[in-house]
Amino acid sequence: xxxxxxxxxxxxxxxxxxxxxxxxxxxxxxxxxxxxxxxxxxxxxxxxxxxxxxxxxxxxxxxxxxxxxxxxxxxxxxxxxxxxxxxxxxxxxxxxxxxxxxxxxx
Amino acid sequence: xxxxxxxxxxxxxxxxxxxxxxxxxxxxxxxxxxxxxxxxxxxxxxxxxxxxxxxxxxxxxxxxxxxxxxxxxxxxxxxxxxxxxxxxxxxxxxxxxxxxxxxxxxxxxxxxxxxxxxxxxxx
Numbered sequence: 001x002x003x004x005x006x007x008x009x010x011x012x013x014x015x016x017x018x019x020x021x022x023x024x025x026x027x028x029x030x031x032x033x034x035x036x037x038x039x040x041x042x043x044x045x046x047x048x049x050x051x052x053x054x055x056x057x058x059x060x061x062x063x064x065x066x067x068x069x070x071x072x073x074x075x076x077x078x079x080x081x082x083x084x085x086x087x088x089x090x091x092x093x094x095x096x097x098x099x100x101x102x103x104x105x106x
Numbered sequence: 107x108x109x110x111x112x113x114x115x116x117x118x119x120x121x122x123x124x125x126x127x128x129x130x131x132x133x134x135x136x137x138x139x140x141x142x143x144x145x146x147x148x149x150x151x152x153x154x155x156x157x158x159x160x161x162x163x164x165x166x167x168x169x170x171x172x173x174x175x176x177x178x179x180x181x182x183x184x185x186x187x188x189x190x191x192x193x194x195x196x197x198x199x200x201x202x203x204x205x206x207x208x209x210x211x212x213x214x215x216x217x218x219x220x221x222x223x224x225x226x227x228x229x
Contacts, residue, residue: 001169034215036153043202043219044153050213087153091214094166096143096155 002026002090006099013104017078021102023071023088032092035064035073038101039084047086048073078104108132110142110203110220118193118227128186128203128220135161135181141206142186143216144177146199154199158206159186193227200224 003026013019023033031051036044046055048064051071061076075082083106088099114126126144133140143158157167157177167175176189186203201223204216 032213034213036216038153043204043222044216045219046215046217049215050209050211055215055217089153089155089216091212095169096158096166096214098153098155100152 001095002029002093002097004088004090004097004099006086006088006102008102009100010103010105012106013078014106015078015080019075019078019082019104021073021086021088021104023066023073023099025069025071025090025092028068029090029092031067032090033064033066033071034089034091035062036087036089037082037084038087044087075104108205108218110205110218112201112203112220112223114201114223114225116224116226118225119229120194120227122193124188124190124193124197124225126188126190126201126203126223126225128188130184130186130203130205133205135179135184137161139208141208141214142179143204143206144186144188145202145204145216145219146197147202147222148196148199151199156190156201157188160206195227198225198227 005024033051035048038044052064063074085101085103141158141160144156159177174191179186204219
């Protein structure tokens with residue numbers, strides 16, 4: 001199984017900050033990497049797929065990059081509604097696997 | 107509009123079998139690029155993919171739970187059913203179903219998700 005490791009597990013930030021979350025795969029996954037946002041008590045929501053393609057309706061302050069084993073999700077100009085937990089997920093091969101999550105807190 | 111809704115018991119006794127149903131609307135089960143997946147999340151923990159099924163009956167399961175899981179579909183009812191045998195308190199989690207879409211490069215993505223259903227395993 002491909003292991004996905006996110007860092008940090010949590011971070012504190014302020015409105016207006018630029019935040020970067022990293023995700024590392026235990027083996028190469030090309031660009032088969034998705035990012036999700038989850039708010040407390042809610043289902044996850046797709047932000048980004050194929051490592052850097054923004055899902056329709058997601059604000060452009062979210063961006064993704066990377067290929068192979070190392071990926072990043074960047075939130076520029078952090079907004080109050082962005083405080084949430086973020087998960088990466090690989091779709092290179094089954095079993096599909098998620099990272100452990102990164103909680104973005106005030 | 108694509109919607110998914112999970113249904114099933116909220117409380118299960120240890121050793122019993124859990125049966126969850128995902129009722130889908132807004133997309134066709136016959137679309138070869140679409141599938142339905144089950145994902146769970148123990149309280150305060152990360153997401154865990156469990157299984158998915160495509161319209162051609164292609165199925166995949168989480169390695170560690172493969173012997174306990176069965177996924178099936180009833181296209182006439184637009185439903186996907188997940189059964190998990192021999193439930194244990196560690197299986198307490200919110201269980202989500204989600205649509206998987208697959209593009210021409212075989213990128214799979216979960217979108218949208220159902221609201222989830224909390225299943226507690228306890229005697």
